[in-house]
Amino acid sequence: KYQRPIKLLSEIPDEELDLLSGWGFSGLWLIGIWQRSPSSKEIKKLCGNPEAESSAYSIYDYLISDELGGQTALENLNSRCLERGIRLACDMVPNHTGLDSRWIREKPDYFLGLDYSPYAAYSFNGVDLSSDPATGLFVEDHYYDRSDAAVVFKRLDRGSGEVRYLYHGNDGTNMPWNDTAQLNYLNPEVREEVIRTILETARKFSIIRFDAAMTLTRKHYQRLWFPEAGEGGDIPTRAEHGLAAAEFARQMPAEFWREVVDRIKSELPDTLLLAEAFWMMEGYFVRTLGMHRVYNSAFMHMLKGEKNEDYRQLIKNTLEYDPQILKRYANFMNNPDEETAVVQFGKGDKYFGVCTMMATLPGLPLFGHGQFEGFSEKYGMEYSKAYRAEQADRGLIEHHERVIVPLLHKRYLFSDVEHFRLYDLVSGWGEVNENVFAYSNSSGGERALVIYNNSMAGASGWIKNKSLQVYVPGISLAGLCRKPFSSITFRRKNVNSPALSKPWERRKLTGTSDSSLFFSWLLPVNAAYLRRRLSAKRSLFMHHVQ
Numbered sequence: 062k063y064q065r066p067i068k069l070l071s072e073i074p075d076e077e078l079d080l081l082s083g084w085g086f087s088g089l090w091l092i093g094i095w096q097r098s099p100s101s102k103e104i105k106k107l108c109g110n111p112e113a114e115s116s117a118y119s120i121y122d123y124l125i126s127d128e129l130g131g132q133t134a135l136e137n138l139n140s141r142c143l144e145r146g147i148r149l150a151c152d153m154v155p156n157h158t159g160l161d162s163r164w165i166r167e168k169p170d171y172f173l174g175l176d177y178s179p180y181a182a183y184s185f186n187g188v189d190l191s192s193d194p195a196t197g198l199f200v201e202d203h204y205y206d207r208s209d210a211a212v213v214f215k216r217l218d219r220g221s222g223e224v225r226y227l228y229h230g231n232d233g234t235n236m237p238w239n240d241t242a243q244l245n246y247l248n249p250e251v252r253e254e255v256i257r258t259i260l261e262t263a264r265k266f267s268i269i270r271f272d273a274a275m276t277l278t279r280k281h282y283q284r285l286w287f288p289e290a291g292e293g294g295d296i297p298t299r300a301e302h303g304l305a306a307a308e309f310a311r312q313m314p315a316e317f318w319r320e321v322v323d324r325i326k327s328e329l330p331d332t333l334l335l336a337e338a339f340w341m342m343e344g345y346f347v348r349t350l351g352m353h354r355v356y357n358s359a360f361m362h363m364l365k366g367e368k369n370e371d372y373r374q375l376i377k378n379t380l381e382y383d384p385q386i387l388k389r390y391a392n393f394m395n396n397p398d399e400e401t402a403v404v405q406f407g408k409g410d411k412y413f414g415v416c417t418m419m420a421t422l423p424g425l426p427l428f429g430h431g432q433f434e435g436f437s438e439k440y441g442m443e444y445s446k447a448y449r450a451e452q453a454d455r456g457l458i459e460h461h462e463r464v465i466v467p468l469l470h471k472r473y474l475f476s477d478v479e480h481f482r483l484y485d486l487v488s489g490w491g492e493v494n495e496n497v498f499a500y501s502n503s504s505g506g507e508r509a510l511v512i513y514n515n516s517m518a519g520a521s522g523w524i525k526n527k528s529l530q531v532y533v534p535g536i537s538l539a540g541l542c543r544k545p546f547s548s549i550t551f552r553r554k555n556v557n558s559p560a561l562s563k564p565w566e567r568r569k570l571t572g573t574s575d576s577s578l579f580f581s582w583l584l585p586v587n588a589a590y591l592r593r594r595l596s597a598k599r600s601l602f603m604h605h606v607q
Contacts, residue, residue, distance in 0.1 A: 062453075063076070063077075068128070068129075068130075069129055069130035069134045070091075070094075070125075070129050070130050070134040070135050070137065070138040071130050071133070071134040071137035071138060072130075072134075073138055075141060078141055078142060078145050078147065079145065081145075081147060082145040082146060082147060083466075084433065084461070084462070084466050084469065085466050085468075085469025085470045085472070086147065086428070086469070087146055087147060087148065087472075088147065088148050088149075088150050088268055089142060089147050089148075089149055089150065090150040090151070090152075090268070090270065090427075091149060091150065091151055092117050092152060092397060092442075093117035093126075093442070094125055094126060094129055094135070094151060095117075095120045095121075095122070095123055095124065095125070095126060095151075095152075096120065096121040096122045096123075096124050096125075096126050096127075097114070097115035097116065097117065097119055097120060097121055097126070097159065098115055098116075098119040098120065098121045098158070098159020098160055098161045098162055098240060099115065099121070099161055099190075099192045100115075100119075100159065100160045100161035100190035100191070100192070100198060100240060101115035101116045101119035101159055101160065101161075101240035101443070102114055102115040102443075103188065103190055104160070104190065104200060104204070104239060104240050105240075105443055107187070107188060107205055108204065108205060108207070110443070112445065113441075113443040113444075113445075114443050114444070114445045115159070115240070115443065116159075116240055116442045116443050117152070117442040117443075118152070118154050118238075118241075118272060118442055119158075119159035119160065119238075119240040119241055120154055120158055120159050120162065121158075121159050121161065121162050121163060122162065122163045123153075123258055123261065123262055125265075132265075135149075135265065148267045148268055148333075149266050149267065149268065150266060150267075150268035150269065150270055150333075150335070151262065151265070151266040151268070151269060151270070152269075152270050152271075152272055153258070153259055153262050153269050153270070153271055153272065154272040154273075155244070155255050155259070155271060155272070155274070155277060155317075156230055156232075156243070156244065156272065156273050156276050156277060157229075157230030157238065157241040157242055157243050157244055158241065158242050158244065159240060159241060159242070160190060160198060160200070160214065160229075160239075160240050160241060160242055161190060161191055161192055161193070161198055162242065164254075165196070165198070165216065165227075165242055166193045166195070166196055168254075169216060169218075169225060169227070170248070171244055171245060171248060171250070171251045171254070172227045172228070172242050172243060172244060172245055173227065173228040173243045173244070173245045173286060174213070174216070174225045174226055174227040174228060175213065175225070175226045176224075176225065176226075177226065178213070178215075178226050179212065179213060179226065179297075179298040180211075180298070182209075183201050183211055183213070184201065184202045184203075185199040185200070185201060185202065185214070185215040186199075186202055187199055187200065187202050187205060194219070195218070195219055195220055196216065196217065196218065196219065197215075197216070197217030197219060198214065198215070198216055198217075199214060199215040199217070200214045200215075200239055201213070201214065201215075204239055210236040210237055210239070211229075211237070211239075212228055212229060212231065212237050212296060212297050212298055213226040213227060213228050213229065213298075214226070214227055214229060214239070214242070215227075227242050227243070228242070228243040228286075228296075229241055229242065229243060230242065230243045231243060231285065231296050232273055232276050232285070233284075233285050233295030233296050243286075246277060246282055246313060246317060247287070247309075247312040247313055252317055252320070255317075256320060256321055256324055259321055259324075259325070260324065260325070260328060260329060263325060263329040263332040264329065266332075267331060267332055267333060268332070268333045268335065269332060269333070269334055269335065270335045270336075270337065271334065271335065271336045271337060272337055273337055274318065274336035274337055274338045274346070274352075275336075275337075275338040275339055275340050275342045275346075277317050277318065278316065278317075278318065278342065278345070278350075279309070279310070279313055279316055279317075281340065281342075282313070283304070283306075283309045283313075285299070286299055286302070287299070287302060287303055287304040287309055288300055288303045289303055289304070289305060289306055289309075290303055290305070316349070316350055318336070318346070318350040318351075318352060319349070319350050319351065321334070322334065322350060322351040322352060322353075323351075326351075333353050333354065334352055334353045334354070335352075335353065335354040335355070335356075335391060335425075336350075336352045336354070336355045336356065337356050338352075338355050338356055339356065339358060342355075343355045343356065343357060343386075343390070344379075344382070344383075344386055347385075347386045347389040348383060348386065352389070353389065354389055354390070354391045354424075354425050355389055355390065355391065356390075356391055356393075356396075357390035357391055357392050357393075357424065358393075358396075359371075359372060359375055360372070360390070360392040360393065360394075360418075360419070360422075361392075361393055361394055361395065361396075361399070361405070363375070364415045364418070364515055365394075365405050365406060365415075367496070367515055367516060369495050369496045369497075369498070369515050369516065370495035372498075373483070373495055373498065376483055377483060380478075380481075380483060384478040384479075384481070385478060387422075387423045387424060387478050387481065388423040388424055388476060388477055388478045389424065390422075390423070390424035390425070391424060391425040391426075391427050392418075392419045392422060392424050392425070392426055392427065393419070393426070393427035393428075393429070394406055394412075394415060394416065394419060394428075394429070394432070395429040395432070396427070396429065397429075397440070397442065399439075400439050401429060401431065401432070401436060401437050401438070401439055402416075402428075402429055402432045403432075403435050403436070403437055403457075404437050404439075408435060408454070408457055411515070413460070413464055413465070414513045414514070414515060415513075415515065416461075416464075416465055417464070417465070417468065417511065417513060418498060418511070418513055420465055420468040420469055420472075420475070421468055421475045421500075421502070421509065421511045422475065422500075423475060423476055423477060423478045423481050423502070424476065425476075426469070426472075431451075433457070433458050433461045434451075434453035434454060434457070434458060435453065435454035435457040435458075436451050436453075437449070437451065438451060471507075471509075473504055474502060474503070474504045474507050474509055475502050475509070477502075477504065480501075480502055480503040480504070481500065481501070481502045482500060482501045482502070483499070483500045484499040484500060484501070484524045485499070485524070486499055486512075486520060486522045486523070486524055487522050487523050487524075488521065488522040488523075489521070489522065489523075494520050494522055496514055496515055496516035496518065496520060497512065497513070497514045497515075497516075497520050497522075498511070498512070498513045498514075498515065499511070499512045499513075499524050512524070
């Protein structure tokens with residue numbers, strides 16, 4: 062793009078930062094910036110991927126990679142980003158380290174392990190993966206021909222001759238991460254060392270994303286590594302090392318994440334903490350653990366699959382239980398573990414409808430790398446380069462700039478929940494259309510109404526005050542528009558210009574071949590503008606300035 066090599070963080074052009082700032086982005090998440098475990102690259106090479114680099118999540122140490130220019134280059138980039146209102150974000154991987162990490166060398170007692178191999182069939186006769194002459198590291202031989210996925214690797218202390226079999230990082234859902242080593246959170250020294258590392262990271266970055274954070278809640282850490290008797294085990298061999306609930310609680314007396322949040326609040330309160338959490342733990346991370354932001358993967362999965370009733374119910378349940386949770390959600394259309402947004406949602410009306418929701422719902426919208434440009438390649442965490450020679454889709458960028466960027470610049474209007482209201486669309490015969498998302502929000506003298514139909518089917522109906530999903534005294538559609546009116550109605554119709562020429566006038570919009578939903582509404586002149594017409598998978602945005 063810039064016709065010159067860009068290898069260091071300090072070499073990222075000002076023009077690129079200006080572009081991101083102009084688009085309305087206030088944070089930049091840097092993936093793969095830490096020193097990576099050398100063994101990760103070697104394992105991938107031996108398993109048949111000669112071009113792979115070490116995984117971005119197999120970390121040797123929390124120091125900026127020399128290949129990216131080290132700490133000096135980071136400080137250069139951070140200074141230029143802050144000048145443009147952009148905060149830098151990084152990953153922190155608390156569940157595990159790289160297989161060949163500094164702690165593996167210096168503090169092997171930090172890791173879950175055994176004095177014996179848990180299976181007699183395991184063999185460790187392959188390449189020594191350690192870059193430290195004092196230590197030998199061997200993954201189980203069957204990884205190399207992909208005939209087995211061992212849960213442990215062998216660590217040899219060449220000085221004493223001691224052999225330990227340490228567990229790979231594992232969340233129990235698939236295979237172990239064979240280039241990682243699992244930390245033992247029943248060891249209080251481990252918990253304190255990880256917290257100190259988080260605090261040191263927070264002195265470099267004002268936003269920290271915690272990878273696989275749900276694995277370290279007490280509930281799931283016990284389930285995975287120390288299951289109670291009779292519970293079986295999600296990770297092979299761990300059932301025989303189970304603990305009774307009381308004993309587990311004695312050894313891990315408090316939630317690790319609660320300790321992290323409290324320490325950050327006390328020592329570095331300007332840091333924003335974001336948890337990657339699944340397994341229905343989102344609300345727990347916010348309510349009980351105090352996490353500032355948490356992944357909301359339901360946004361992507363449910364809207365992609367058009368499980369609209371389920372997602373509307375999720376919003377309603379959240380509002381009824383604790384509306385503050387809604388603003389803690391990080392909503393996204395893709396993440397590094399998923400296919401790109403254009404692969405999942407396309408480049409048409411569905412994409413822009415869901416993207417409009419992401420830009421206008423309370424919470425934190427996360428955009429993937431190349432999302433504006435329409436890139437379709439999913440980058441592996443071991444990639445050193447893109448493998449597709451993709452060119453930015455100029456038309457897609459321009460449409461983002463017309464439709465999405467103005468909304469991102471008004472995040473102050475959408476990010477909070479105090480004035481957020483969710484509505485039902487009710488048909489003429491009294492049925493709620495669950496495919497239509499209708500909600501309003503306000504800030505100061507500005508108010509907005511967003512309506513999106515996430516379905517191929519057309520929709521018609523009324524949004525009335527009585528359809529308000531969270532009943533708050535004094536809140537009404539009339540309050541949104543500053544004057545009383547009975548309803549907003551719409552039905553299938555061809556439309557032309559949405560301009561309103563007279564105050565409080567109903568306008569019938571006809572004349573083009575573009576199929577859209579017709580709206581009849583009463584609004585003050587110059588108080589509304591139509592961002593997208595509403596038909597199948599179309600959205601409407603109306604904005605009022607006092």
